Structures are given as C-alpha cells and as structure tokens.
Amino acid sequence: MNIVVLVKQVPDTYSERKLSSGDHTLDRDATDAVLDEIDERAVESALQLKEANDGSEVTVVAMGPDRATDAIRKALSMGADKAVHLSDEALHGSCAVQTTKALAKVIGTLGEVDLILAGNEASDGRIGAIPAMVADVLGLPSLTHARELTVDGSTVTVRRETDDGVTVLSTELPAVVSVNEKINEPRYPSFKGIMAAKKKPVTTLTLADAGIDASEVGLASALTTVTSSQPKPPKSGGEKVEDEGDGGAKIAQFLVGQKLI
Amino acid sequence: MAEVLVLVDHLDGEIKKSTFELLTAARALGEPSAVVVGPAGSAGKLSEGLKAHGAAKIYIAETDSSDFLTPQVSVLASLVESKDPAAVLIGVSADGKEIAGRLAIKTNSALLGDVVGVSPEGGTHSVFGGAFIAEAKANTGHPVFTLRPGSVEVEQADGAGAEETVEVPAASGRSATVQSREPVTGGDRPELTEASVIVSGGRGVGSAEQFSVVEGLADSLGAAVGASRAAVDSGFYPHQFQVGQTGKTVSPQLYIALGISGAIQHRAGMQTSKTIIAVNKDPEAPIFEIADFGVVGDLFKVAPQLQEEVTKRKN
Numbered sequence: 001m002n003i004v005v006l007v008k009q010v011p012d013t014y015s016e017r018k019l020s021s022g023d024h025t026l027d028r029d030a031t032d033a034v035l036d037e038i039d040e041r042a043v044e045s046a047l048q049l050k051e052a053n054d055g056s057e058v059t060v061v062a063m064g065p066d067r068a069t070d071a072i073r074k075a076l077s078m079g080a081d082k083a084v085h086l087s088d089e090a091l092h093g094s095c096a097v098q099t100t101k102a103l104a105k106v107i108g109t110l111g112e113v114d115l116i117l118a119g120n121e122a123s124d125g126r127i128g129a130i131p132a133m134v135a136d137v138l139g140l141p142s143l144t145h146a147r148e149l150t151v152d153g154s155t156v157t158v159r160r161e162t163d164d165g166v167t168v169l170s171t172e173l174p175a176v177v178s179v180n181e182k183i184n185e186p187r188y189p190s191f192k193g194i195m196a197a198k199k200k201p202v203t204t205l206t207l208a209d210a211g212i213d214a215s216e217v218g219l220a221s222a223l224t225t226v227t228s229s230q231p232k233p234p235k236s237g238g239e240k241v242e243d244e245g246d247g248g249a250k251i252a253q254f255l256v257g258q259k260l261i
Numbered sequence: 262m263a264e265v266l267v268l269v270d271h272l273d274g275e276i277k278k279s280t281f282e283l284l285t286a287a288r289a290l291g292e293p294s295a296v297v298v299g300p301a302g303s304a305g306k307l308s309e310g311l312k313a314h315g316a317a318k319i320y321i322a323e324t325d326s327s328d329f330l331t332p333q334v335s336v337l338a339s340l341v342e343s344k345d346p347a348a349v350l351i352g353v354s355a356d357g358k359e360i361a362g363r364l365a366i367k368t369n370s371a372l373l374g375d376v377v378g379v380s381p382e383g384g385t386h387s388v389f390g391g392a393f394i395a396e397a398k399a400n401t402g403h404p405v406f407t408l409r410p411g412s413v414e415v416e417q418a419d420g421a422g423a424e425e426t427v428e429v430p431a432a433s434g435r436s437a438t439v440q441s442r443e444p445v446t447g448g449d450r451p452e453l454t455e456a457s458v459i460v461s462g463g464r465g466v467g468s469a470e471q472f473s474v475v476e477g478l479a480d481s482l483g484a485a486v487g488a489s490r491a492a493v494d495s496g497f498y499p500h501q502f503q504v505g506q507t508g509k510t511v512s513p514q515l516y517i518a519l520g521i522s523g524a525i526q527h528r529a530g531m532q533t534s535k536t537i538i539a540v541n542k543d544p545e546a547p548i549f550e551i552a553d554f555g556v557v558g559d560l561f562k563v564a565p566q567l568q569e570e571v572t573k574r575k576n
Contacts (some may be wrong), residue, residue, distance in 0.1 A: 013506040013526055017389045024395055037507065088507055096372045120355075123506060124389075126375035128355070129362025132330075134364045137432035141329075141563050145355055155442070162355035163452070163501060164446035169329055169565070171438040182500065222400065223371040227383070229395035235532060235551040240544070243558025248566025251517075251538055253575070254554040258536055260458075261482070261571055 001056040001151070003046045004107055005041040005080065006131070007069035008120040013123050023219060024226035025093050026124065028065060034095070035044065038119030040186035042179050045149055046117050047079045047187070053151070054238035057081050061106055063099065068238050069202065076197035077189035083202045090207055093219025096127045102217055103130070104137040105210045112158065113174055115156065120178040135176035143169045144178040177235045263291035263347035264318070266340055268333065268360065270352050271299065272444055274306035278455055281415040283408055284314040286379050288418065291347040295422075298333045298338065300325055304424070306425040312422035314415070321420050322431040328436035333360045335430045338367045349405045350379070357389045357448050357571035372400030377512075390506060390529025410454045411512050449480075450525040453502060456485035458515045463506055463530070464491040465520020465541065465560055472498055475519055478564045481571040487511065487531075489521045505530035519560040523548025540564065 011017045011031035018027040041145040043060070050056040050068045059203050060083040062068050094102065116135075121128035135142035147166075148159035157170040170193045178207060189197070207214055215221055241250055249252055265287040270277040280295075287293035289575040297304045304321040322336040337349060337360070351361045353375055365372035376384035376397075383398035384406055402459055453459065460482065462475035472488075479486045488498035488507050504511055506529040516534035521527060523539070523546055531537070532551055539552035540560045549555040556563050 013529070014400040016525060017392065019388065019393050019395065038304050068477055082452070089297055095373065096362065096367070099290035100362075119357075126353075126386075126452045127372065128358040129375070132359040133362040133366050136334075136363045136434065141330075141435045141437040142359070143526060144359060158437075163443065163454075164354060164356065167329070167442050168440040171435065174292045175437070190557060222374055223365075223369075224383075224397050224541065225402075226386075226397045228396050229388070229393055232387075232391055232394050232533075235537070237555065238552045238553040240549050240552070240557065242544075243563055245562075246566075247540065247556040247558045248568070249570055250571035251540075251554060251556060251563070251567050254538070256574070258553075259538060261574055 001049060001053045001114045002112055003049060003056060003058045004110060004113050004157065005039070005042050005046045005058060005060050005075065005114045006103060006134070007060055007062050007071055007075055008036050008122050009033050009068040010036045010122055010124040017124070018247045022127045023093060024229040033067060033070065035074040036119055036122050038074070038123070038179070038181060039181050040183065041222050042117045043075045043078050043080060044184045044186040046181055048184070049115070049151060059084060059110060061103065062086070063106070066101060072202055073197050074189065075203065076200045077194040078187055079193060080191045082200055084204055085204045086210055087204055087206045090218045093222060094217045095222040095224045096130065097132070097223050100130055100133040100137055100210055101212070103134050105212050106205060107134070107138065109205070109251065110194065111209055114172060118178045119178070120180050120254070131176050131178035140176050141171040143171065146177050147180055147182045149177055149183065150155045175205065191227045197240055217259045262500030264294045264344050265291040266346045266349045267293050267295050268351045268357070269295050269297045269307060269311065270354065270357065271297065271303065276307055276310045277352065278353070278415065279410040281314045282410065282413040283350045283352055284316060285416050287350050288315055288381055292317045293420065294346070294528055296320045296337060298336050299386045303477065308422055308424065312420045313417055314345045314420065315418035315424050316420040320427050321424055322427045322429050326429065327439045328432055330356060330360055330363070331432045331436040331464060332366060334363045334529060334544065335432055336427060337364050337424050340427065340432050341368045346403050348377070348379070349403060351405065351407050353407045353409045360408055361405045368403060369401065371401045371404040373397055373399060373404055373408050376406055377409050379408065381407055387533060388511060390532035392529070400402045401474045409510070449553045451483070451485045453485045453504070453509050453511060454488055457513050458482045458484035459487050459511055459513045460484045460517045460519065461487035461489065461521060462498065462519045463489040464495060466492060466497055469497045470532045472497065474561060476565050478568045481568045486557070489527045518548050519564055520562055521548055521551055522546045523551065
C-alpha cells in the first residue's frame, strides 16, 4: 500500500500562543513548535498498516515554514519512509480553502496513492475539516474521526466516534481517513529510528515544483482576511478566601449575589 | 432582504438548540431560510420550531441515501447556486465542520470556521481558547460560517416558514457509505458544549470514585460535568468530558473548577466562561488568577457544603 500521512507543525499547547500584530497570522517565533499530537496517531496508524501489508510505503506530507522539518523528522523517526515538504514564502497567510488545494496538488505529485491519513483536527486551528476538504478536491471519499480503522483488501472501514455518536463507514480505496485521539498510542521513536530518520529522503517543494500558481495561495488572494486581532485583556482574579469551614456557603452567597442560583 | 441559509441539525424529530442559535444569528445578515436534509417525513415535526425562531423559508430535501454527509453538501451547494444567499450558517459539530468545509470547496466560498459572532462585515473568532479575539472578513460571496454553540442567546421571532421541496442532486465524486449509526442518547446531564453551568474536576479529585463529589454538585445545579486533562490522563473521567485545548472549548454562564490547578492547556478551554469559581488547596494555583471567586481549601469539604446550600435554596 502506498500511504500518505498529512502532518502539521503547531505551537505547543503547553506554551503561550500569540498572533502577530502586523498581519494577524500565527506568531510562529513566539512559541515552541511540535508535531501535532493527533498527527503522531495518524503516523502510528500508517505504520501499523505498513507492518501488516508487505511492500507498503509511508510518505509524510507537510506544508509550512522551514522549521516544520523538525515535525517531519519526528514522523520519520517513528518509522515513516520519506517526506515531502511544501515550503514557500508565498504560502504565508493562506486560508483553509487555499491550503486544502495546495495539499491536494502536493498529493498529486506522489503518483498512485491508496490511503491518505491525517489527524481529525489541528490543535491550532478550529476548521477541523481539512481532511474531508482534501478528499473533496481529490474526488475521494472521506472517513473521518476514526477510532478504529481496518483495511481488508481494497475495502476500508472506519468506526467514526464523535460527541454525537458512532457511525460505521466504509468505502473502496483510495480514500482519505482522519483519526481521533482514541485510535492508538503512538510509539516513541527509538534511538535507531532517530538515527535512521536523519538519512531518510525529505523532498522540499516550492510552489512551482508542486505546480501551484502563486496567485492561488497566500495572504493577498486568501478567501478570508483577518482584519484585526487583539489579545483579550486577561481576566483578573476576583475575591479569594481561605476555607474556614464555611467555604461552600460563601460560594453560595457569591452565586446568589450574582443571581446565578 | 437577502436570504441566509441555515442548516438544521436534527435528530428523531428534535431540533438541536444550536440550530436556534444559528437562526437568531442569521437575522443579523438577512432573512433566515432553514434547510432540512433527512429521511422522508423529517420536516413535518420540525417546521413549528423553525417558524418560531424566524425561518422565513424552509427548504426540505428528503433522501434515503447512505452517502455520508454528501446529501447535505450537495443540497446546500445547489441552493447556494440557485438562491445566491448572503451567507450559509452551520453549527460547530464534527458533522457541521465537515459539511461546511466541503461546501466551501464546492462553491469556492470563504470559510469562516468556529466563529463566536457574525455580522455583515464578517465573523469574530476567539483564538487560542479566548486569549485572542480576531475579526475576519470574507472576500467571496456566500461565505460559509460555522458558529460555536453557546455563542449566541436564542431569541424567538415569527417566521413565515414557507415550505419548498428541493431535490438532492446526484453526487459528483465517490462518498463513504454509512453502514450503521448509533447516536449518543445523552444521559440526564446537559451536553458540555450546550450547558449554561459546568462543574469540572481535576487531578485534585484524586480518583474515579471520588468524581462522585463533582457529579453530585453538578446535579444539584443541573450542570454538565467536565474534567481537566490531568484528571482524564489519570483515568478519573472519560475523555469526552475533557475541557481544554485538546478537549472541548466551553463558555458557560458559570464554571466551577474543583481541584484544577489551571494550566494554560485547561484555561484555553474555559477562560471565556462568564463567571468562574475555583476551589483548590494550593493558594498559588493559577486558576485563582482568572477566578471571580476562589476558595483555598479542601474540595471534599467545600463542594458538598455548596451542594447542600444549593439544594436548600431550591426547596
């Protein structure tokens, strides 16, 4: 099987995240950057499928600035075979629709692909639909929020678990599958894996390499524009009291005062 | 006045509250038209509720298709083409986000995802768990918005609710096939993202059994139960109740944090709550920095006492 995993480098959710004051995009320099946790699970799923299907290959695809290489290396050190990194200054500020179309173009450079895997939702954006959108651009079915994933011959079946319930979905390959946080526990890269990852091929594509016209991406032609952004004034702490045996009653009093009970 | 398409989220003849929020929000942009996609006979039970919330038109697309979400996307796409609406509003949910994203691709529309407010100028985003507020505008016609549940106060309004049957167009690409569906039949407690009061427990709760203290207080208040990542990772409470960056983002009227230190991870999911109450043993816990009222003490003493007071007041 030829498996592609879409990964994203995101600001560490344990660090404080900021927007740049100039163009209201993510201030990537202000934060620690990591491979998004959910993407590690997508890589793990890909590796499990590879291990079960001889002759499979796992290709990591990422779009982002130069330093996204760190996230790519992490995926390679877990065991992915190779990577393609779409990196071009002109991509800065691309909106969700532009990003989707660019990713689809990159996938298009990879030849016959059987399965495209991704995390269900990045931790630094709330669109939560890029995998399904990529599938639509490619004309492929999307099976999203997979808690379980099985590939049997050319049929892929997914147990989709969301807050609204469980749906069992199936289709024929090729297809796009996004995984949720319960699908597996991603492996830790071994020392051997980390060393091997340094030698694995990472192809860096510019827009031209991927066949993307510069007018299709970037801040200037984005379908949405952020017109202003401002840090919300931090909520300041209110009253704090020591419990002297009447803590619960004091909260009740406060809530009554606020007309909350 | 321009039409605004609102996708109706419904299950077993019941309209989800988020749909009423969309109908309310839509009125700021134009005249709301409700779009019902579902099996034959679904619309009949829904029209009254939709009319009572200002739906001027109700488009009804009946289908028995087992194509996953594709009927919704196709129906909306064809309505976008034929009606040229001012905007399309869809509620934030796993399905809603996906329908919105696919629709934006199909109609080449601006996608303003997870907004907390809409206006003729665009949408308001609450970014990084409310640490930033950003205003965004659409550079295309018929932008697609997904609205976060709980962002808008529902207001009733009379709508004509003129019904119009629409065809479900044939799908252009391949779709996943739905083999089976088991919707969550919610327990007695409200849904976390829809609740106006939430009581959450953290590492300080200490064990799965002791979460009954959190649940007890929640039930006295008619609240939803939440948990911090630390509590979920320790196995005290299931992941679906996790509040925080890697869990749910909530914005209730009242949020009570029990034994939660208030790491950035957690605050990102709840700091836009209107009123925050914190109970923690550690006076230095960062949760107190954002709490409107904090008690430094043992949650196992404070929470039951609060529960007792609440119950007393109810009777």
